Amino acid sequence: MIKITIFGVGLIGGSLALCFKGKPGVTVVGHSNNPASVEKYLKRDVVDHATTSMEEAVRDADYIFLCTPVGTIRQYLHLLSDMPLKPGCIITDAGSTKASIVEAGSQLKRKDVHFIGGHPMAGKEKSGVEAATSLLFENAFYVLTPDTDTPQDAYDRLAKLLEWTKARIVKLDPKLHDGVVGAISHLPHIIAVALVNQIEHYNESNELFGDLASGGFRDITRIASSDPVMWRDILLDNKSVLLNLLKDWNAEIAGFIEMIESGDGQGIEQAFQKANHFRSSLPERRKGVIHSFYDIYVDVPDHPGIIGQIATLLGNCRINLSNIQIIESREDIPGVLRLSFSEESHMDKALELLKKDYAVYV
Ligand SMILES: NC(=O)c1ccc[n+]([C@@H]2O[C@H](COP(=O)([O-])OP(=O)(O)OC[C@H]3O[C@@H](n4cnc5c(N)ncnc54)[C@H](O)[C@@H]3O)[C@@H](O)[C@H]2O)c1
Ligand SMILES: O=C(O)C(=O)C[C@]1(C(=O)O)C=C[C@@H](O)C=C1
Numbered sequence: 567m568i569k570i571t572i573f574g575v576g577l578i579g580g581s582l583a584l585c586f587k588g589k590p591g592v593t594v595v596g597h598s599n600n601p602a603s604v605e606k607y608l609k610r611d612v613v614d615h616a617t618t619s620m621e622e623a624v625r626d627a628d629y630i631f632l633c634t635p636v637g638t639i640r641q642y643l644h645l646l647s648d649m650p651l652k653p654g655c656i657i658t659d660a661g662s663t664k665a666s667i668v669e670a671g672s673q674l675k676r677k678d679v680h681f682i683g684g685h686p687m688a689g690k691e692k693s694g695v696e697a698a699t700s701l702l703f704e705n706a707f708y709v710l711t712p713d714t715d716t717p718q719d720a721y722d723r724l725a726k727l728l729e730w731t732k733a734r735i736v737k738l739d740p741k742l743h744d745g746v747v748g749a750i751s752h753l754p755h756i757i758a759v760a761l762v763n764q765i766e767h768y769n770e771s772n773e774l775f776g777d778l779a780s781g782g783f784r785d786i787t788r789i790a791s792s793d794p795v796m797w798r799d800i801l802l803d804n805k806s807v808l809l810n811l812l813k814d815w816n817a818e819i820a821g822f823i824e825m826i827e828s829g830d831g832q833g834i835e836q837a838f839q840k841a842n843h844f845r846s847s848l849p850e851r852r853k854g855v856i857h858s859f860y861d862i863y864v865d866v867p868d869h870p871g872i873i874g875q876i877a878t879l880l881g882n883c884r885i886n887l888s889n890i891q892i893i894e895s896r897e898d899i900p901g902v903l904r905l906s907f908s909e910e911s912h913m914d915k916a917l918e919l920l921k922k923d924y925a926v927y928v
Contacts, residue, residue, distance in 0.1 A: 570727075571595045571627040573642055575607050575616075577689065578660045579633030580698025583612045585731045597623035603695075612695055620645065626652050629727060631684075632659040636799035640670040643681065653678040656724050660684055662747065662796075663803040664711050664740035672713060680720040683711035683740060685747070686733060693793040708733035709747075711740040748807035752800055753815065756808070758790040759797075781893055781902060860913035863893070864903045865925040873903065876920070880905075883919055885912045 570586050572579045575596040587594045596613035597620060598604050604616040617623050624630060624646065632639045639661045646657060657679060661667050664683045671681030688706035690697060708728055712721045725735050738746075765783070769775040801808060825833040866872045873890060880887050889906040907913040920926045 568592045568629070568727075569595060569627045570629045570631065571597060571623045572613070572631045572633060573597045573623070574632065574634035574638070574660075575603070575612060575695050575698075576633065577693050577695070577697045577702075578686065579631060580607075580610075580612050580695035581700065581702040582631055582633065582660070582686075582731065583607075584698055584700035585703065586727075587612065587614060589730055595623055595627070607695060610695060612698060621649065624649055624651055624655075627655055628652065629724070630655060630657045632657065632661070635796045636661045636663050636667065636803050638799075639667050643667070643670045643674060646679075647673075647675040651676070651679050654720075655679040656720055657681045658684040658710075658724060660686060662751065662800045664709070664738075664743045664747075666803055668711050668713060668740040672715070680716055682716055682721060682724055683709075684724075684728075685709040685711075685743065686731070687747075687751075688733070691789050691791040693796065703731035703733040706733050708735050709738050709743055710735055711738055711743060744804050744807050748804050748811055752804055752808055753811045755789050755792060755797055756801065756812070757815070758787045762787050762790040784893060860907045860910050861928075862905050862907075862913055862917055862920075863927050864905060864920055866901065866903055868901075876903065876905070876924075879919065880916055883915065885916050885919070887912075887916075 568591055570583075570592060572583050572594065575583060575598065579596070583594045583596060586592050593615065594613045596604070596607040596616040597618070598607070598616070599618060601618055604618055607613045607616040630646070630651075632642050634642065639659045643657070655678075657671070657674070658681070659667055659671075661683075662685060664685060668681075668683040671683060674681055686703050686706060686708045688703050690702075708731060710721070710724065710728075728735060765775050765779065822834075822837070824830070825837070864876065866876070873892075877887060877890060886907065886909065887905055888908045889904075891904045891906070893902050893904045905916060907916065917926055917928070
């Protein structure tokens, strides 16, 4: 029997648990200090066993996943140093930063267990086990950061186990990871939160700001609803990288101030063209439930059952829809829907079909 123990059975820990649970010869154990959480994991059928006892959770474990907030992962590594672990046990984590965690992992006092840092590049703004899904990591990158001491056999065993997530494994240096992920994940979260707070401030004196906020604002600020504790830990941990990135960000914004002040229309156009070009060149690689390859947008009238009608219409024509999302609504009435398809041909068929009755755009 392969025993996989998970600390922090939330969005990421719970999704990993769901990827492993029920696989041949596997038993998944969840740990929480809180008895009510232990009950919840069992009730939701995310793990095979759950316990509040750390000793029981790690006893004979073949793999230990640390999926708590970044600050806590280092504390767990410290605690695990002094616990009886099965020789050959692989400890890994899911933290969004890697350098300081890998450093803490390298200081594990024991040589018969191996720490390999990990970071699945998939998530959502919702947290907790309630948001967990076995499809979260499908086609996403999953970074592993073995160090020079990591035996090849331990790395291979972990990479093999992670095949059940259907993610694509990439090996990275922890510092390089923090630099790149700081730019493409941590910085955008700061920008989204700062923007929402700026608008919230204006909204205090005039609620029109919130009322009129539509597609553009919602698209760029989805991630501002992410978990505060998780992000506190990430930003403080990736301090030096983020301070440099924020300086560059200030320079970008200063560029816009200058162009607007001086009426430099050509400069503004060029900035949008450059951004459009780079963004369009990004590979559309993520699939699964969260990300689809092909999206279309539909303006919908405000009458009851409209979402069901559209889904039925597509279903009757054997068009496979992977997701429907209300991206803009007026007082709870859908305004714009985003329909996601995993195949281009299905998106094209849906476009043809829907444009007869609705305003549809890509
Ligand atoms: N949310 C994402 O998009 C995402 C993506 C990739 C990696 N990560 C990383 O994965 C980890 C978990 O994130 P998540 O989104 O699953 O968060 P989550 O809030 O959904 O889950 C965190 C879990 O850790 C537990 N926990 C919180 N504080 C704890 C403490 N002090 N001691 C013990 N347990 C504690 C919570 O009860 C919960 O079960 C974080 O390190 C995060 O940086 C998150
Ligand atoms: O899709 C989201 O909501 C996410 O924020 C996921 C996201 C990201 O920034 O892409 C967030 C943090 C993680 O460490 C990895 C992925």
